[in-house]
Amino acid sequence: MLKTRVLAACIFTPAILGLVILGGLSLKLFCLGLSFLLLWEFFRLCQLSVLDQSIGYILGLLLCAALLGWLPELLVRHGMALILLSCFLAVLLRPEPVERAVFRMGALFVGVVYGGGLIP
Numbered sequence: 001m002l003k004t005r006v007l008a009a010c011i012f013t014p015a016i017l018g019l020v021i022l023g024g025l026s027l028k029l030f031c032l033g034l035s036f037l038l039l040w041e042f043f044r045l046c047q048l049s050v051l052d053q054s055i056g057y058i059l060g061l062l063l064c065a066a067l068l069g070w071l072p073e074l075l076v077r078h079g080m081a082l083i084l085l086s087c088f089l090a091v092l093l094r095p096e097p098v099e100r101a102v103f104r105m106g107a108l109f110v111g112v113v114y115g116g117g118l119i120p
Contacts, residue, residue, distance in 0.1 A: 028068045029118045035064040039115035046107040056088045056108050059083050060116030067120040083112050 019027050039060045043053045065071050067080055087108040091101045 017074065028070075028120075031068060032064055035060060035115050035119045038119065039111060042111045042115055043107070046103075046111065048104060048107055049094075051093070052090055052104055052108055056111050056115075057087060059086055059108075060112040063112060063116030064120055067117060080113075084109060087112070 016030075019030050036057070039057055044055055048056070062071070063079055063083060087105050091105040091109055095101075
């Protein structure tokens, strides 16, 4: 396991450093792709439904794109409120026991903020 991680670090470190030095559109696209992978892994670990994952991907990637400067500043300023309301809406679309609904809403919100907001 350690051998695989060291090999991956030796391969990806120069590539990522090159992207950071190059900057511009290539770095922004890399950040967007990395956000998608982070969202995919987080939602898979939380075992959310396909509908919840779809909502999470859309909101997370929109947040990432807004923070990268691809969307209007108004969306960045009010984005967190929209994300929170969208997570509540996703929970209300499928009534179920309170414990599961709170877990789904929390996982969606944390995933969107974590996956879409931390990478850029």
